[in-house]
Amino acid sequence: MRLFDPHIHMTSRTTDDYEAMRAAGIRAVVEPSFWLGQPRTSPASFLDYFDSLLGWEPFRAAQHDIAHHCTLALNPKEANDPRCVPVLDELPRYLVKDQVVAVGEIGYDSMTSAEDTALAAQLQLAADHGLPALVHTPHRDKLAGLRRTLDAVRESALPMDRVLVDHLNETTVKEAKDSGCWLGFSVYPVTKMDERRMVAILRAYGPEKVLVNSAADWGRSDPLKTRRVADLMLAEGFTEDDVDRVLWRNPVAFYGLSGRLDLEVTPPEATHEGNSLLRGGE
Amino acid sequence: MTHSPATGTGPEFTPDVLRDHLDSHLHPAARAWLRQALDEATANSGSGWELRVAEAGRRCGSRHADAARVLILYAAHADPATLARLYHQGSAAERRAVLCALPHLVPGPDAIPLVEDALRTNDTRLLAAALGPYAARHLDAHSWRHAVLKCLFTGVPVDAVAGLAARGRGDAELARMLADYAAERTAADRPVPADLYRVLDLAAEDFEADHPHGKES
Ligand SMILES: [Zn+2]
Secondary structure (H helix, E strand, O other), X not given: OOEEEOOOOHHHOOHHHHXXXXXXXXXXXXXXXXXXXXXXXXXHHHHHHHHHHHOHHHHXXXXXXXXXXXXXXXXXXXXXXXXXXXXXXXXXXXXXOOOEEEEEEEEOOOOOXXXXXXXXXXXXXXXXOOOOEEEEOOOOOHHHHHHHHHHHHHOOOOOHHHEEEEOOOOOOHXXXXXXXXXXXXXXXXXXXXXXXHHXXXXXXXXXXXXXXXXXXXXXXXXXXXXXXXXXXXXXXXOOHHHHHHHHHHHHXXXXXXXXXXXXXXXXXXXXXXXXHHHOOOO | OOOOOOOOOOOOOOHHHHHHHHHHHOOHHHHHHHHHHHHHHHHOOOOHHHHHHHHHHHHHOHXXXXXXXXXXXXXXXXXXXXXXXHHHOOOHHHHHHHHHHHHHHOOOHHHHHHHHHHHHOOOHHHHHHHOOHHHHHHOOHHHHHHHHHHHHHHOOOHHHOOOHHHHHOOOHHHHHXXXXXXXXXXXXXXXXXXXXXXXXXXHOHHHHHHOOOOOOO
């Protein structure tokens, strides 16, 4: 079984998690930039974080034979802090990097006008850089948040089929699916979705354009939720091919829209010697 | 201890070697992209070519990205200030390429701060790239010894250290550090890396001759 977790915050996870994930079949992850729990107070703090998502974290992942890509953005919550907003001016030089496979996560937190501005600006950045966008839906006032999110996408230069709308649930899946966007579901131990409801949604709406993630971070979450959903799908009569589609081919197709997804992991040892400049020839 | 300016014995790739390699390994589309990127870098008007350094991975494939990036840096004759900017604004892969390009592009010690930055990381790919012929030539003795020790700590094979024999031979201080590290491992009932004895033999060479009773083990 090959699994892809399309939304997980590995910066907040331990090496034990990496080991358990690889053992469970997770071979690729995408780490969206997000809020760290503790508010940032300057753009420099974002830049160090972005650098880590392009440096240290992929190195950690490669040690466990897991391909690591990221999505970069100013997150919705901190879009409301004027001290953080100038990071938008730095984003363009980051969005050209090889491992950046989308702009994200963007969207709404409290649905303020500052969030409107940051969302619109970053949807434009995605269009300018040939990147899709990972847009989350707010935890509070979700259905209204989804509608406002879809409106913002429709007003942007980014086509709906280059947008993954995340943290969906029973109340938002239908309108999201009707819009033509990609459909993301975060499976959590207590909040958001659980495995059983996820499988019910797959049965009701089908696997097309559906991505399932653990959204594991520093909160109560489980980095093996993609595997648990896969196991329950099989137990409930879905085929191996259905599982492969939802938990591998769909995320590969969505992030592949960037043209930058590279699922071949180079083990760190392969780059230790200077003559590795010429590796790949044999 | 003094050391004569060591010529690095590690691989120092010339533009010809890299270009021949990429010519024979890249797919036609990637080869065409690289040719254009090299033209842009050679012209070196504005900073557009710097974007080619960033996107080399997805254009040439990750296996050939290092070589392509180094070649682009060569073509631009990137100066130390440009290399420093590209390093500090680069992903880990781009930083590695800047480090690999140093011996060919920077004759003096100006770029040593980049090497020191990479040596502070725990990313073994950066450590290995930092310890090429440029570091062999310009890194001060204290930093160089600690870098060798860090290789042993982090599992970077010492073969990655350019000029190891030339710089390490007869380095009594390095020999002491290695012997202490071996003692620490032994006391903890942990294996001593085989590489350690290789370097220790080298570092202890003249030391033993000068101090016949100086080495305890
Ligand atoms: Zn998240």
